[in-house]
Structure formats: C-alpha cells, structure tokens
Amino acid sequence: MENGTAASKGEGFLSRMALNDNKAGMEGLDRDKINKIIMESSKGSKFYENELKREHQVNQRIEKMMLQKAQITEQQLKKAQAQVERMASELEKSRDLSRVIVHVDMDAFYAAVEMRDCPDLKDKPMAVGSMSMLSTSNYHARKYGVRAAMPGFIAKKLCPHLVIVPCNFDKYKSVSNEIREIFADYDPHFQPMSLDEAYLDFTEHLELRKNWPEASRTHRYSSSGTDIGIEQPEHQQESEVKGFSPVLFEDSPNSSQSLSSPEAADATGKTAELFGTSVEEAVKEMRFRIEQKTMLTASAGIAPNMMLAKVCSDKNKPNGQYRLASTREAVMDFIQNLPVRKVSGIGKVSEKMLNALDISSCAHLGQQMALLSLLFSETAWHHFMQVSLGLGSTYIMRNEERKSMSTERTFKELNKPDEQLSLLRELCEDLAQDLKKEDLKGKNITLKVKNVNFEVKTRALTLPCAIATADEIFAVAKDLLKMEIENESPQPLRLRLMGVRISSFVSPDDKKPLQKSIVGFLQLGKADVRGSTQ
Known part of the structure; x- marks a missing residue:
C-alpha cells in the first residue's frame, strides 16, 4: 500500500498529466524533459490538485483490482477462458467486411482556420483557447509538447513564445458547414462527431462511381488557394503529398500556385485533377475538394468498420490517408501491435489499469481476455474483446x-x-x-x-x-x-x-x-x- 501511495505522489502520478505522444505531430519528443516541466509548472494550481485527487482514486482502483486478481483461482480462469472462447466464436460470425467506412478528421482544425485567416501565425507555435485550457494546437507547438486539453499556463512553460488565440466558434461552425456540404456528396447520411470529424459510408458511392465519366471525377483548382503553412512530417514529404495538396506545404512540389493560365493551377501548370474510381481515389478527391473550398487539409482513414477507420485516420496525419484492406488477415495483422490508447474508448484511466496488468497492445488484450472478464465490468471487457478482434460498428447512424x-x-x-x-x-x-x-x-x-x-x-x-x-x-x-x-x-x-x-x-x-x-x-x-x- 505504501508503494502505491508513493507512486501517486511521485512518478506514478505523471500518468494523468504526462505527455501523450500518441497524437499526430508529437512523436519522438523528450518525454522526461516535457513531463518535468508539466509537473513543476502545475504544482500548487487547482488543476494539479484535481489531477492529484483523481490519480489517487485510480490508484485505489488498481490496488483493489490487484487484490481481486490475487484471489482468482485456476478453476475460475479456466471457466472464464471457455466463456471468452464461446463469445469470440459468436463475434467472429458477426464480422462484416462488406462495408467501406471512412473517418475524416480535419488537421488541427481550429488552429488551421486561425492560421488561414492570419498568415502571420503560420510559422509560429500557436494554440487556440485560453490560459485556462487549450482546444487545439498547431504542429509547430506540438513539437514542444503543447496539446489540446492542456492548460494554457502549462503550455506557456513548455513553449514561452507560444501564441494563444481565443476561440471563435461561430467561425469554426461556418467552416464546418462548408466541409459538411462536401461530405453529403459522398454519404448523405454521414455522421458528424464534432465540428472537425465525421464518419462516412462510401459503399454506395463507390458502386455509383464505377459508371461515372471522367468529367464527373474532374475537379478544378481554386483561384483563392493560399499557403496556410501547416508543416508536414518528414516521412510524408515524398509519399503522401507528391502530386497532391497544391496549396498547403511550402516544400511540396505542388504547393505554389502557377499563374501561367487564366485559371488557377498547380506548380506543373495543371488547372484540374482527375480522380479514379477506387476508394483511395474517391477519398483523395473528397480531401482535394475540402482543401480547394476551405484552404484547410483533412486526413482520412479507410477501413471495414468505424473503430478501425478512426485509428487509420491518424496514421498519416497531417494531410494524408491510410487504407486498411477488408480482409480478416489484414485486420488482425493491423491490430497486433496497436497500442491500446490508440483505440477510441480506451482513455488514460483504462490505459493505466491495463498497464498494471502488463497489457499495452491490442494483442495483449486478446491474450489476457479471460483475466479481464473477471476483473472488469461486462460492458468493459466486451469492448476489449471486440477491440482485440478488430471488430467495430459498420452501421453509421442517421x-x-x-x-x-x-x-x-x-x-x-x-x-x-x-x-x-x-x-x-x-x-x-x-x-x-x-x-x-x-x-x-x-x-x-x-x-x-x-x-x-x-x-x-x-x-x-x-x-x-x-x-x-x-x-x-x-x-x-x-x-x-x-x-x-x-x-x-x-x-x-x-x-x-x-x-x-x-x-x-x-x-x-x-x-x-x-x-x-x-x-x-x-x-x-x-x-x-x-x-x-x-
């Protein structure tokens, strides 16, 4: 018990406030340095006291869970394993690989809108929100560990020259409505999750698209495009942006507008883009149209269900897309090394409790499912099981x-x-x-x-x-x-x-x-x- 208490006041406490580098643009940062600054700048604040209290509550839950685990018998585990195997068999029968689900997520949306409207911000670390709490940050700021849901006063310690812009929700809603008009062309019943993300079912659209003439799949460059300067990870500079993204990145071959013709054109002089009939081309087309209409970029994930599509949309951020093939083999390979925190519905509390059981990946979930069924609520371990099998909803609610x-x-x-x-x-x-x-x-x-x-x-x-x-x-x-x-x-x-x-x-x-x-x-x-x- 003493060790658990010490953990809540020492290193263990960092689990709630520590850097979450699972977010796009925050890979490879100096976690120890950033976490030290977060701790030192937050001590004594109400935010710190609240996080300390909640951390203590989580530690108590973990201690209770570990005591419960110590009392589980081999017989109970065998019985639970049989139950888990029966449920896994039933869930496999329900696996649906026939739908093509797309999750679209705008890149640093609030920050991108502000940078678009104020070009002076594009090369500066900036965030949207207040000293009390940030709503989002641009990719320059993320290099310092600044992220959404972080108090602004902590962000300023991480990045003293951070520019914090107040939220303007009327403006963000207006831009969101423009984006949603494009979504409706691909799925009239798309499901918005917030102003900057949505789920779409492309299945019907792809059937219709097979018979579309080239004219219906050709879209012109906008004459109003300007560079808003959201920087791009090095690993995507060649593969993701080449021949696409005409207005976003300074170092992209197509990022500067050519005025060699009366109409807007990319750097090669093209005035329009022709897109194919595949799902990859359809999603590229949708993202192209969003960019030309709003001067903002979107990332997308393509997968057989909503859970996987959301994970995939984060794979090639910003301004990228990733498709997971619709086969069981591809899904299971994808799931194996996926960190549990990457999955929607598994937050920092669940992650810490799972880590206490030496579970950090989705593969570990499947291996320890019998134990999880004895330690977690029925709703929780059922969700864990679906995640471990790569299953998710294929039905987008109207x-x-x-x-x-x-x-x-x-x-x-x-x-x-x-x-x-x-x-x-x-x-x-x-x-x-x-x-x-x-x-x-x-x-x-x-x-x-x-x-x-x-x-x-x-x-x-x-x-x-x-x-x-x-x-x-x-x-x-x-x-x-x-x-x-x-x-x-x-x-x-x-x-x-x-x-x-x-x-x-x-x-x-x-x-x-x-x-x-x-x-x-x-x-x-x-x-x-x-x-x-x-």
Whole structure:
C-alpha cells in the first residue's frame, strides 16, 4: 500500500498529466524533459490538485483490482477462458467486411482556420483557447509538447513564445458547414462527431462511381488557394503529398500556385485533377475538394468498420490517408501491435489499469481476455474483446436516429450570474440552430458545468412534451443553472465550462407544439430533476 501511495505522489502520478505522444505531430519528443516541466509548472494550481485527487482514486482502483486478481483461482480462469472462447466464436460470425467506412478528421482544425485567416501565425507555435485550457494546437507547438486539453499556463512553460488565440466558434461552425456540404456528396447520411470529424459510408458511392465519366471525377483548382503553412512530417514529404495538396506545404512540389493560365493551377501548370474510381481515389478527391473550398487539409482513414477507420485516420496525419484492406488477415495483422490508447474508448484511466496488468497492445488484450472478464465490468471487457478482434460498428447512424445533441464551451472563470446566463443563452441558441437543421425535438435537457476546482456536475430535467426552440431550451436550462447558483450561495458559482444537451428525441408524429406550458410546468415542480457530480 505504501508503494502505491508513493507512486501517486511521485512518478506514478505523471500518468494523468504526462505527455501523450500518441497524437499526430508529437512523436519522438523528450518525454522526461516535457513531463518535468508539466509537473513543476502545475504544482500548487487547482488543476494539479484535481489531477492529484483523481490519480489517487485510480490508484485505489488498481490496488483493489490487484487484490481481486490475487484471489482468482485456476478453476475460475479456466471457466472464464471457455466463456471468452464461446463469445469470440459468436463475434467472429458477426464480422462484416462488406462495408467501406471512412473517418475524416480535419488537421488541427481550429488552429488551421486561425492560421488561414492570419498568415502571420503560420510559422509560429500557436494554440487556440485560453490560459485556462487549450482546444487545439498547431504542429509547430506540438513539437514542444503543447496539446489540446492542456492548460494554457502549462503550455506557456513548455513553449514561452507560444501564441494563444481565443476561440471563435461561430467561425469554426461556418467552416464546418462548408466541409459538411462536401461530405453529403459522398454519404448523405454521414455522421458528424464534432465540428472537425465525421464518419462516412462510401459503399454506395463507390458502386455509383464505377459508371461515372471522367468529367464527373474532374475537379478544378481554386483561384483563392493560399499557403496556410501547416508543416508536414518528414516521412510524408515524398509519399503522401507528391502530386497532391497544391496549396498547403511550402516544400511540396505542388504547393505554389502557377499563374501561367487564366485559371488557377498547380506548380506543373495543371488547372484540374482527375480522380479514379477506387476508394483511395474517391477519398483523395473528397480531401482535394475540402482543401480547394476551405484552404484547410483533412486526413482520412479507410477501413471495414468505424473503430478501425478512426485509428487509420491518424496514421498519416497531417494531410494524408491510410487504407486498411477488408480482409480478416489484414485486420488482425493491423491490430497486433496497436497500442491500446490508440483505440477510441480506451482513455488514460483504462490505459493505466491495463498497464498494471502488463497489457499495452491490442494483442495483449486478446491474450489476457479471460483475466479481464473477471476483473472488469461486462460492458468493459466486451469492448476489449471486440477491440482485440478488430471488430467495430459498420452501421453509421442517421441523423434521425441520433440519441442526443449537445454544445459546450470552455472559458476563463465566469462567476457573475448575468454573464453565466448570457453564455447559457448563446449555447441554447446554438443548440436550437442545430436542432432546426435536422428537424429534431427532444424531451430531456441536461446542463453540464465544470467549476474552477475541475469538478464536473450535471443536472437534467425531463419534460412531458418535446421542445426545440432557443426560448424553450433556455427556459429549462436557466432553471437548472439557477439551482446550481443557489446551491453555492452565499458564495458565487465559479465556472470554467458550461454545456447543454438535449436528448429523448421524438418521432415526427409526436412533434406537437408545446404551447405556453414550460414556465408553468417548472413552477408546479412536476419535472423529473436529477443532479449528479462526477
């Protein structure tokens, strides 16, 4: 026990705050040097205290897990192994290699938009966010260990000349809408995951594409292209960008626009690009169109399911793509040496718990599955098993099948009720706009807040009728926020994050007008109000 406690205060504690070099652009950095700076610059801050508390909680879970492991008998392991083998056999029967799933992820999106609009930033380490928290960083900044979800004051210690630009979500949403218009040409039912990433099913598009004439697969260079200067990893300078990416990289053969003809052209004088009918060509075409329309680059992963496609989209970042062949052999080879942290759904807590069991790769997951089934929840080890087999969803949910929709904002401390309510109003208006685009209404409203001590609280309210307008959502969310304000009284409610989510969507037949009932409904106290603290 003493060793575990020491670990939480010494090197072990670094697991929560340490550099995560799995992210694109952060390979080969001096981890020890960066981690030392992170620790020294964060000590004494509320961020540090919160991370220390959470690290202690994780260490306690690990100690409990290791005690549980010590009590497992050989007989229990054999029984678990039989159960695991039966489930693996059933899962194999469900393996679907018939779909072509694409995950698209814009490169350093917020930072790239700011660099595009302010070319002076393109050669400087820069990030978007505030001294409290960063939303993203460009590739220059990542060379210093600066990353998203890092407090700006720590990032400044890592990179003293870092330029931090405030978030401009209205601008990012506008650019995102331009990108989504292109997505819809390849999959009308694409699934956006955030402003800068989405899943698309290219299966139907590829069938149609086989019969397209060359004219339908030819796209012209934009006359407005300019170099926004997102730097490119050396290993991609030849293979990934050659003959493509006409406006992005200074050292690319095609990066400077030729004005030898009245129309825009690449460095070779071409005014257009012809793309083939294969999935690789179709995805290149989509990325080309995004770049020509927005002057921003995207990376993409092509695979038989969503889980693998997301991993693949990170393989050749930035401005690259990677295809994983749709065969079981190719999938299993790909999975073998894949670090568990690369997989969506396995975060730093799960990674640390798995590492305590000497599990660091997806191959290790498969080898230790019987043990995992005895130590983790059913939901967790079922997910681990699917990962170890390279299985994931092949069905992209349509907009009308959405379970929820949300928006949130991170900011410097807000402690005045009028400012908090004003921000809440903005969030409700943003959410209402998104609902209107997809013709959705929901019955459940959830308010999410994070205070200056990094404690996250959620409070939800379920209505008898579905709502969708900004006024209706705000009427509900405002009362939830006032409850939080009153709970802190006489001290002010000091926030650094706020979000609003709507769920429990209704079918089109149920979308009846709410009439003037929300205020009265809240006053009568007939709502189902739930609060929780994470």
